[in-house]
Amino acid sequence: MSSMRILILGALLDGPMNGYGVRRRLETMNADVWASIAYGSIYHGLGKMADEGLLEMVEGGKGGKVVYAVTELGRAEFHRLLLSAWHEVKPIVDPFQVAMTFMDKLEKQELLDALYGRMTQLKMGVESMGHIIGLKHHHGAPDHIRENLRLTRAMLQAQLDWVEKAVTQVEAGELP
Numbered sequence: 001m002s003s004m005r006i007l008i009l010g011a012l013l014d015g016p017m018n019g020y021g022v023r024r025r026l027e028t029m030n031a032d033v034w035a036s037i038a039y040g041s042i043y044h045g046l047g048k049m050a051d052e053g054l055l056e057m058v059e060g061g062k063g064g065k066v067v068y069a070v071t072e073l074g075r076a077e078f079h080r081l082l083l084s085a086w087h088e089v090k091p092i093v094d095p096f097q098v099a100m101t102f103m104d105k106l107e108k109q110e111l112l113d114a115l116y117g118r119m120t121q122l123k124m125g126v127e128s129m130g131h132i133i134g135l136k137h138h139h140g141a142p143d144h145i146r147e148n149l150r151l152t153r154a155m156l157q158a159q160l161d162w163v164e165k166a167v168t169q170v171e172a173g174e175l176p
Contacts (some may be wrong), residue, residue, distance in 0.1 A: 009078035016058050016069040019043045034152045104176035115167045122160040129153035
């Protein structure tokens with residue numbers, strides 16, 4: 001399942017738009033934070049889905065400003081992908097977990113420095129997510145968008161809690 005397909009089709013459910021409009025819609029949802037998307041892939045996705053009959057070109061403009069609309073086939077595909085995403089629990093792939101697998105290959109001080117650096121980044125991430133959630137509330141973002149950001153914040157907090165405990169274990173010689 002491609003998150004990008006769901007995002008593009010979902011954005012276009014609100015009405016026809018060009019690639020820049022889709023990007024702007026996804027930016028307002030902060031999709032780059034929680035969906036790991038590359039905005040440059042929107043245009044490729046639009047063209048590919050148009051070739052597959054999921055989208056139709058409703059207006060061709062100068063400079064590649066093609067306006068797309070979702071077809072009935074596209075609506076059905078969106079619905080299928082959406083339900084699939086709700087029902088399938090998949091592991092979250094994080095390169096950090098790969099690095100954790102080899103923490104025993106680092107010197108103790110290197111590992112502690114890395115953990116402290118990660119702790120700092122995670123604290124900033126938790127704090128900035130709180131700020132973003134507040135801004136979204138202030139600007140009237142729908143509850144479900146703010147809830148998605150709350151989930152991201154909770155995942156960052158969970159990792160921060162783990163890192164704080166791991167620091168204690170590394171310092172005590174219990175890890176790795």
